[in-house]
Amino acid sequence: MANWNDPQPSNRNAWSGFGASASFAPANQAAYDMGLRRYMLSIYNYMASGVLLSGIVALVFASSGAAAAVFATPLRWLIALAPLGFVMAMSFGLNRMQTSTLKALFWAFAVSMGLSLSSIFFVYTGPSIATTFFATAAAFAGLSLVGYTTKKSLSGFGTFLIMGVWGLLAAMVINMIWPSQGLGLVISLLGVLIFAGLTAYDTQRLKEQYAYVAGSDMMGKVVIMGALSLYLDFINMFTFLLQLLGDRR
Template identity: 75%
Template sequence: MQNWSDPRTTTAYEPAASVGVPRAARDAGLRSYMLSVYNYMASGVLLTGIVALLFASSGLAQQVLATPLRWVIMLAPLGFVMAMSFGLNRMKTSTLQLLFWAFTVAMGLSLSSIFLVYTGTSIATTFFAVAAAFAGLSLYGYTTKKDLSGFGTFLIMGVVGLFVAMLINLFVQSTALQMAISVIGVLIFAGLTAYDTQKIKSMYAYVAGTDMMGKVVIMGALNLYLDFVNMFTFLLQFLGDRR
């Protein structure tokens, strides 16, 4: 999902950032850090939804997505993610922030097609169902004492397999395969929500008080955003009512 390091909370040594820091102060810092991640993530989802709705309701989405420009719109989010991931160490935090907001706008343009395909009721129902599931899964990832790193490796391999299956289905156009992809996609990104939350939490001890903290907040928000949006789109494909 990203190329920043993945320390676990079960390491055998105490990170230097936490040495001599009172427990209450560390807990307060962690809460502030996680709140920043969730604020970025939620704001990104909200911005994406607004852009998608406005683009679709204006009539521009139907016109533009019927032209070759649709490929630019569909691939632009991937370009932003790659730029943020591979340029993380070289970029300033402000640059990373700008790319994050540009990414969420690009995702809004890309996701505008759902308003042309599915009913508003099914989109709203799916969104709130995913929001509730995301909250529960993220809470589990935050509070569990179990190390989820092993599951993460398996789930990321599952994402690769899912991508391959989606490419194959572009050519075979199998309804049964599409349904299987949707169900498996929901399960994979549900698992990744818990895994990524634990991973983001574990990063705090290593970046607290450093220049990397702002960058890690943004990248953490990006990963949770991707988990949420992918879970939403796969569930919508599975349960959504078409127009």
């Protein structure tokens, strides 16, 4: 599953150098706005393509019967942890990697996430998965629009949410050791709220980063890492919402 997947602390710090002492005053506001739209569209295209690829891989893997066989063996741990490995590799190695390497790792991550997510087809019904996916897509679009258009800074709100992610991870570990249906329900509810907030925060953060990377060699890397952040916001919101609303088999 995907509930561990948030590279936010490392990703957010990775680009903290941009703008520490920089100032940016676009000479041509129209050209700046057009560049910003292209930049954000590139991020959304990569993110949406990654989600689509993961969905196709998950559906094919689950339908083939291979998933049922693999999840009955210790290989299930490799499938579950592989996406985390890709996230860590991209987050900690991005300054040394070429943009093309980051792109390859992003697509490999999307495939590994698809393999991991295939397990939901054995737990929840197909219609409930589809309904939850489209509900998540609608919520994501609305929240991302809020983050893009709001004039209010969400930086303080984002710091609070990042702390919430770590608290959520701790609660999930506790619930794994001492299972509790009530705690599981609280975790799912908080997970939806936290990653909904992070969707708006990450959108605003990525929009503001454009001023410092526009026209530089770093922009390609920012686009890929931005797509990864939004992908994880979407997938985590989807899986937590599925735990709340999904019809179990």
